Amino acid sequence: MMAAMKEWVTDGVRATGWVGWATLLAYYGPRGLPKMYLKKHLRRYARRLLFLDPMVTIDIIDSNSSMYGQPNIVVEEAMAYITKACSRDVLEFSAKGTGVQGRSLLLSLGEGQEVSDHFEGVTVWWLLVPRGSSSGESRLRLMFPQRHRALILDEYLPHVRRQGRQDMLGTIDIIDTSSPTNRIGDEFNPNYAFKEVNAYVTKLCSRDALDLRAEGTVHDDSFLLSLRNGGAVADRFRDVTVWWWLSLSEPTTNDNSKQKILRLMFPQRHRALILEEYLPHVRRTGREDLFISIDIISKPAFIPGDDDAYKEVKAYLSSACSGDALDLRAESVVKDDRFLLSLRDGEEVSDRFRDVTLRWLSVPLPSTKKSNDDRGCLRLMFPKQHRVLILDEYLPHVRQQGRNLISRNRRQGLYTNKQKSTGYRGDMEWSRIIDFEHPATFDTLAMCPTKKRKIMEDLDSFRGNEGYYRRIGKPWKRGYLLFGPPGTGKSTMIAAMGNYLNYDIYDMELTSVSNNSNLRNLLTKITSKSIIVIEDIDCCFEDFNGQRMNNQGMIISSGYKGKEKVTMSGLLNFIDGVWSAQSGERIIVLTTNFPDKLDAALTRSGRMDMHIEMSYCCFESFKTLARNYLGIGAHPMFQRVEELLQVVEITPADVAECLLIKADVPAAGFDRGVEACLRRLIDELDKKAQEKEAAAKPKRQRRR
Numbered sequence: 001m002m003a004a005m006k007e008w009v010t011d012g013v014r015a016t017g018w019v020g021w022a023t024l025l026a027y028y029g030p031r032g033l034p035k036m037y038l039k040k041h042l043r044r045y046a047r048r049l050l051f052l053d054p055m056v057t058i059d060i061i062d063s064n065s066s067m068y069g070q071p072n073i074v075v076e077e078a079m080a081y082i083t084k085a086c087s088r089d090v091l092e093f094s095a096k097g098t099g100v101q102g103r104s105l106l107l108s109l110g111e112g113q114e115v116s117d118h119f120e121g122v123t124v125w126w127l128l129v130p131r132g133s134s135s136g137e138s139r140l141r142l143m144f145p146q147r148h149r150a151l152i153l154d155e156y157l158p159h160v161r162r163q164g165r166q167d168m169l170g171t172i173d174i175i176d177t178s179s180p181t182n183r184i185g186d187e188f189n190p191n192y193a194f195k196e197v198n199a200y201v202t203k204l205c206s207r208d209a210l211d212l213r214a215e216g217t218v219h220d221d222s223f224l225l226s227l228r229n230g231g232a233v234a235d236r237f238r239d240v241t242v243w244w245w246l247s248l249s250e251p252t253t254n255d256n257s258k259q260k261i262l263r264l265m266f267p268q269r270h271r272a273l274i275l276e277e278y279l280p281h282v283r284r285t286g287r288e289d290l291f292i293s294i295d296i297i298s299k300p301a302f303i304p305g306d307d308d309a310y311k312e313v314k315a316y317l318s319s320a321c322s323g324d325a326l327d328l329r330a331e332s333v334v335k336d337d338r339f340l341l342s343l344r345d346g347e348e349v350s351d352r353f354r355d356v357t358l359r360w361l362s363v364p365l366p367s368t369k370k371s372n373d374d375r376g377c378l379r380l381m382f383p384k385q386h387r388v389l390i391l392d393e394y395l396p397h398v399r400q401q402g403r404n405l406i407s408r409n410r411r412q413g414l415y416t417n418k419q420k421s422t423g424y425r426g427d428m429e430w431s432r433i434i435d436f437e438h439p440a441t442f443d444t445l446a447m448c449p450t451k452k453r454k455i456m457e458d459l460d461s462f463r464g465n466e467g468y469y470r471r472i473g474k475p476w477k478r479g480y481l482l483f484g485p486p487g488t489g490k491s492t493m494i495a496a497m498g499n500y501l502n503y504d505i506y507d508m509e510l511t512s513v514s515n516n517s518n519l520r521n522l523l524t525k526i527t528s529k530s531i532i533v534i535e536d537i538d539c540c541f542e543d544f545n546g547q548r549m550n551n552q553g554m555i556i557s558s559g560y561k562g563k564e565k566v567t568m569s570g571l572l573n574f575i576d577g578v579w580s581a582q583s584g585e586r587i588i589v590l591t592t593n594f595p596d597k598l599d600a601a602l603t604r605s606g607r608m609d610m611h612i613e614m615s616y617c618c619f620e621s622f623k624t625l626a627r628n629y630l631g632i633g634a635h636p637m638f639q640r641v642e643e644l645l646q647v648v649e650i651t652p653a654d655v656a657e658c659l660l661i662k663a664d665v666p667a668a669g670f671d672r673g674v675e676a677c678l679r680r681l682i683d684e685l686d687k688k689a690q691e692k693e694a695a696a697k698p699k700r701q702r703r704r
């Protein structure tokens, strides 16, 4: 009571002072000012001073800042009401926290600021009491004449709350709960709602936000814009304006990281619209604009196997995209001494596939306990609407291209089986003899062109066609049986195949493998992309007496009956069994000079997929050899060669021998060298023709 008296007295003194000021202002001040002054201050203070109509005051305390810790919704409602209903005659507002100046919905009363309101002919006043005068709490004070007490309490205040509730700003926080550094870790938990909303807001940003951040470069050198911390952007949906505001949370977790929060602010009265229509719309639209990211992580060194999508993607990027990346790493030396370029951590490149732009980013992996485990991660980012295209077509394309590049760039090896230095006697292992650098190719191979093309097509349909083999349930392997007289190019064909496919060559010396178990061990060690070669397969197996014959039917080794040995069925079963259980592509090539001597189990269909006859030199084969050895495609002497080749059988090896320019050929010039070689070949062919004629004569005479 004493305090109230004291306040009235103070008010009275203040009012008396105001009376003086008012008189002066009425005389000297601008027109209309006295009226406003009388209305807003003098009348109220005068009434209170004269005890005619004492003012009732009601303080609504914002207990957000009080000891109760519960948000006082009444303050919020009243504030929203005042902002909307009474803002016309207020000159100063404070913009609450958002940084979007001038947006009326976000304005609120400044401390000490007072506004009037009218309700059914009654004027009331609202005052935001300065914090200093009310023990740090935020108070909203309503003042009204005593005689309208019932009206104010029973009707005005419920009306304020009702209206305010509708004008209040609802807020929804969407928090990025994924790792703030966005690195890959065990707890990586992509928050799709946040990502989608963020994508939507990012798109909005390009329209009317002011404080932006350029987040990353995209293919066409433009920026991907996003909100800066504290920045806000407005959006309109069905004539309702809402705001998105980006902030960072206080560091909460023990790694001191902050979380991104996207706060949606909207008029409470549109709550249903926002929740039921706007937010689903935001997520849907954002999802369409969202970049999906796929991480392709390299396998740790301790996990065996040569299938590594990471390596394939890296190889692909090295050729397809290194064009526009700046920070590169020369990863490994390849076949022809070029470098295999790859992205340095944090570096990104773009790629285009069927008019879709994608981005690849090299992401640092968090350090692992195995610090020397040099692993990497390549992140693919693409617009979500292209999900099917990317997953079903682009990624397989990338892997296939990468695989081809790796195989093209790697150094092929030539392996042979040898006795293990440790372990049991008879245990064998593969030893890399040299890099396989045989110059033979299908171009230099002398063979009928149609036949050659057929073989190449067969190899093409085998290579990189894992999906097909998987679909038909067949192991990814292929067998070729090469047969023909010595010197017709069987070994040359294998070298050409190896070079064409870029496969390693495993030259198996089957006769030195003591038993089937060793054979199986060797076969399991053969890696993908290899050709296993077993030459002269007809001489590799002992007969039922434990004897092995050479080509001419002579015994070349003699064992004893019942001794453990490698058998044809063992070899074939292992090739079927072991290779069926292994992934990767493998080819087996068997050669023989005597196809008739081969076991039917070997030649049956499904075992050796293609039987290739390497035959004597025809004119087409000769032309290939002439091009290889002499560098000529035509010559007057070719006609004679053609005639002779029609009647004489000569192996390509013999033709090659004749065409080799030797030291004894006069160094008088290239033409004479060529002529000398062709002459030598014709002489050889003539000789063979005469021999043939001579051999045919006695037969004819005998017949007569």
Ligand SMILES: Nc1ncnc2c1ncn2[C@@H]1O[C@H](COP(=O)(O)OP(=O)(O)OP(=O)(O)O)[C@@H](O)[C@H]1O
Residues within 6 Å of the ligand: 444, 445, 446, 447, 484, 485, 486, 487, 488, 489, 490, 491, 492, 493, 593, 614, 651, 652, 653, 654, 656
């Ligand atoms: N078809 C061919 N095309 C090109 N060169 C060939 C061809 N055939 C043979 N040659 C040449 O002859 C040499 C011997 O040929 P190759 O060793 O390939 O014959 P092969 O059929 O494997 O003989 P063998 O049955 O005795 O092993 C090769 O180095 C090559 O120079």
